[in-house]
Amino acid sequence: MSSTIRSNGPSPSVREATAQRDRVRSLRRRERAEVVLVAACLVSVIVAVMLFLTSGRPAQIADLASAVTAAGIVTGLVGSDLLLLMLVLAARIPWVDRTFGQDAAIRLHRRLGKPAVYLILGHGALIIVGYSLRDGLSLWHQTLSLFSGADMLLAWLGTGLLLVVVVTSLVVVRRRLAHEVWHAVHLVSYAAVLVAVPHQLSAGQVLAGSTVQTFYWICLYVLAFGSIAWFRFAAPLLATDEHQLRVTAVEPLSPGVFSIHLSGRDLSRLGVRGGQYAIWRFWSRRTWWHAHPISFSAVPIDTEARLTVRALGAGTKRLARLKAGTKVSFAGPYGIFTDAARTAPRLAVVAAGIGITPARALLEDTDLARGEATVVLRATDRSQVFLWDETERLVEQSGGAVVEMIGRRPSGQSSWMSADAVTRGASIVAVLPDLLDSDLFVCGPGDWADLVVGEARAAGLPERRIHVEKFV
Known part of the structure; x- marks a missing residue:
């Protein structure tokens, strides 16, 4: 040594001493913001339940069948609320990233995943039992009856898609999947939530009419899918167009390790802090389909940036053969390792x-x-x-x-x-x-x-x- x-x-x-005071204030702001974010998730669930309880539907509970059905509706509402919150957490919203980091947001996103799916499954099971008690049918025949109607078919399809996402999230399964395949499967979660909308319009009646409950759910849907649309897609496209990043050179540093030098314009406006990373996509024939989370190995100046990569698989090995002039798109910067x-x-x-x-x-x-x-x-x-x-x-x-x-x-x-x-x-x-x-x-x-x-x-x-x- x-x-x-x-x-x-x-x-x-x-x-x-002044810098120390600023750091303490920054820590306190982050701690308060994290508490606010977690509390917001809890409040969102409570509001969803309270709006149902004040909607007049509970007054219709008259027997065991209606009680079980009401319980099924509540579990469905809470499960749907958690799914929408998961989309918000995965949307890479800058405020969330600055508050406690994208990694922490994704950890919370994952923690909500299993409860959300269990609640959705519980929703289906309770509804079947409740309707079975009401109609005097066997559970099997009641289940078959719920496949009638386009909205119910979409609800079953959404549940099936969520189960696919959960199964592919299991460590033993995920290790066998290429990253891009796993990522593509998880995009299915957006579709799983969307296809449930007709079900909420008809059977659930949550989005029907002009009640406070309707307004709440519309706002939550707009927040979730608006955040995904803007921060995951629109904002990165606009930033890529603005900064016009291209590869200028690939510099070998050590076996399997190399730096990618980039040129662009107004890169200082990105506001990159040392220690952050971005999600990169290099538009060559062999690399365009694979996005890579790569840290900046130097703080960008106005016209230059540098990334340093270790080739760990086929995707990163191809980056070592990038040609000068290759166009680069990105999303970020992300991270609070600063x-x-x-x-x-x-x-x-x-x-x-x-x-x-x-x-x-x-x-x-x-x-x-x-x-x-x-x-x-x-x-x-x-x-x-x-x-x-x-x-x-x-x-x-x-x-x-x-x-x-x-x-x-x-x-x-x-x-x-x-x-x-x-x-x-x-x-x-x-x-x-x-x-x-x-x-x-x-x-x-x-x-x-x-x-x-x-x-x-x-x-x-x-x-x-x-x-x-x-x-x-």
Whole structure:
């Protein structure tokens, strides 16, 4: 293990104290916004139920059959509400991304998925039981009767499409699917929600008439599908047209690793922060159909941008053969792996492999005080030290410390460090002596990053100061 150490410098200046106050205010705003977002989901569900309870329908409950049917309607409303909220969370709305990150929004989106589908299935089951009790039919004959009518057929089709989405989300299934296939299947969720609209117009009567309940559901549908249409499709198309990005060169850095240099216009207007990423599509014959989430490895200037890629599969390998002049479309930037997430006076960064890309851009975009940053660069061997020289220069210019740690992890032990460092008794506090006064940014392979985070938590670093960007 080798290291380049610089003095920690003088005590924090007035400028640093002001920056610290700004970071604390930013953290409080984000925490409040996150609470508001989660509360909004809960309030949305409560409103959907309350509007049904005040619609006059519950007054029609006179026996077991009508009670079971009413319960089925409520589960259907709550399930539909959650599905629409899931679309909002997946729409890549900038406010949501700035608040607690697109990754966190997608995690919440996934958490809502199973309850939503269970509720929709419960809706169908309760309706069948309720109608069966009312009409005196067997469950089988009642089920068959519900296949009559176009709206009911669409409702069954929507349920089937949702089940397809859920099944393909299972880890054991998803690993066997190409990313583009999985993504295409999940676009089906939009269709699954849309095809249920006629059912709500007729059988559910939710969108019929001009009641407050009707107004609420129309607004929710407009918010969900309007957000998807604008932020997932229209806004990226407009940004692509405005900035006119094209490939200027592909620069090999190491076996399987290369930088893609881009040219464009008014790129500073994108507002990219160091540590962010975008969703990229390269319009060549062999790559146009595959979108890639790739971090900026340098903060763009007005006419130039740079991405650095590790070829992990057939799709990313093709990017190494891109020709100069290839047109590029994108959506973003996304992510809160940036200096704006900081709340502590010092900065600690631990990066491994291709995780160096957001780390290098983060350091470039951070106004570092003398001795403020300590950076650990981790690699299995010398083939993985790409962009290290640039990163080290950025840290050393501010008098920070850089620790290079090269070597394989110890066999039979759960450690993110090299075997040599473990043998010497190194710990995260030893290599990052100011850890407890720092925000920790970790970027690298998922299982490795989990080990770094686990040791930082065990050392007493608060959760709010840990920021992670995971790579395959």
